[in-house]
Amino acid sequence: HYTNRLLRKRIAEKEGAKSRERELAQAQEIEKAYHELKASQAQLVQSEKLASLGELTAGIAHEIQNPLNFVNNFSELSVELAQELLDEIEKPNLDKAAVQDLVADLTQNQQKINHHGKRASSIVTGMLQHARTSTGAKEPTDINALADEYLRLSYHGLRAKNSTFNAKIVTDFDPAVGKVEVIPQDIGRVFLNLLNNAFYAVAQRERQLPESLKLSGSYEPTVTISTQQTDHQIIIKIKDNGTGIPDDVKAKIFQPFFTTKPTGQGTGLGLSLAYDIVVKGHGGTLEVTSIEEVGSEFIICLPFKTNGG
Numbered sequence: 001h002y003t004n005r006l007l008r009k010r011i012a013e014k015e016g017a018k019s020r021e022r023e024l025a026q027a028q029e030i031e032k033a034y035h036e037l038k039a040s041q042a043q044l045v046q047s048e049k050l051a052s053l054g055e056l057t058a059g060i061a062h063e064i065q066n067p068l069n070f071v072n073n074f075s076e077l078s079v080e081l082a083q084e085l086l087d088e089i090e091k092p093n094l095d096k097a098a099v100q101d102l103v104a105d106l107t108q109n110q111q112k113i114n115h116h117g118k119r120a121s122s123i124v125t126g127m128l129q130h131a132r133t134s135t136g137a138k139e140p141t142d143i144n145a146l147a148d149e150y151l152r153l154s155y156h157g158l159r160a161k162n163s164t165f166n167a168k169i170v171t172d173f174d175p176a177v178g179k180v181e182v183i184p185q186d187i188g189r190v191f192l193n194l195l196n197n198a199f200y201a202v203a204q205r206e207r208q209l210p211e212s213l214k215l216s217g218s219y220e221p222t223v224t225i226s227t228q229q230t231d232h233q234i235i236i237k238i239k240d241n242g243t244g245i246p247d248d249v250k251a252k253i254f255q256p257f258f259t260t261k262p263t264g265q266g267t268g269l270g271l272s273l274a275y276d277i278v279v280k281g282h283g284g285t286l287e288v289t290s291i292e293e294v295g296s297e298f299i300i301c302l303p304f305k306t307n308g309g
Contacts, residue, residue, distance in 0.1 A: 061160075064123050067116035074116075078109045123149075136281075140179035143234060147173070147191055147225055154195035155223075158203065165203055165221075172226035180234055180304060186277045190286075193270040194238045194298045198223045201242025201296060208243070229304065236300040244292035253288065278302070 085102045088095060151169065159165055202221035209219055224239040245253065254275040278286040283303050290296035 064120050067119040067123075070116040071113050071120070074109045074113045078106055078113070081106045081109065136183060138181045138183050141182050141184040141187070143177050143180050143182070143187075143236070144173040144175070144227055146184060146188055147171075147227060147236065150188055150191040151195055151223075151225055154192055154199060158196070158199045162203065165206075167199060167202055167221040167223055170222060170224040172224070174226075174228045176229045177227045177234055178229075180302065182282060182302065183277075186281055190274040190277050190300065191236075191238075193274045194300075195223065195225070197270070198238055198240035198242065198296070198298075201240050201244075203242075205241070205243045205293070232304060234302045234304045236302070237297055238300075239295065239297040241295040244294050245288065245290040245296055246292055250288065250290060254286070 081102055085099065085106065088099050088102060148171065151171070155167065155169060199221075202223060206219060206221050213219060220241075222241050224237070226237045226239075228235045228237075253271050255272060275286050278284045278300055285299075285301045287299045287301075288296060289299070
């Protein structure tokens, strides 16, 4: 009996040791899988950022082209003015007033070149910030200017894909909003995602219209962006009169990887990232109201401390 008990004890000890080894191996596998998942998530988030940068490219090209046209035109005019100035000062009887006028024109041209050069530079800087991994540092940011910038980039990006598409754009920016402490590249991503979705929704609704309604012009695709400052909040609303969101979908739209777009047209990460940026990154709220075939409105509320609060 003693031998049997000893044998059973040893077998139990061996089984216990094997069980602990299996548990340890499983724990290591789980930890490995967790780290791989985190790495994959980070890669997917970066891919989403690069994908949205790709969507921005056409809009950026359009926006840069405009100030560069000014730079080129004023540069050519300045060369002509400089030549006129040389001709004038070589005359035996120098007309001082004419020289002063030419110098004034030349100075004005250089100021315009400088202004439009800086405009092009700021667009490139914004593009680089958008692609860069966020530092997480908040800085005073002109919310109205940021919203306006991404509105244009989003619209021109869609127009580059579909040159026949047109939409009415309505802006209602509260000048009291001013500069707010946010992470600009992150809030810019939120604006871009919501605006891209808004333009996509109105384009979809227009595509689905019967030909008779298209010809009648009874539907005008419209995207509206507004800002408002209250005592303790900055409220940004992005509204469209597009396809709207069904009630059963509305509850899922902020979930990672959920998308209603056709395969290859959406990662399903845009809105979940936007939600995380607003809620976790800035302590705000992101909500949506929507009615099918009427439109959607996304409402961003960011906490804001007044000088007295």
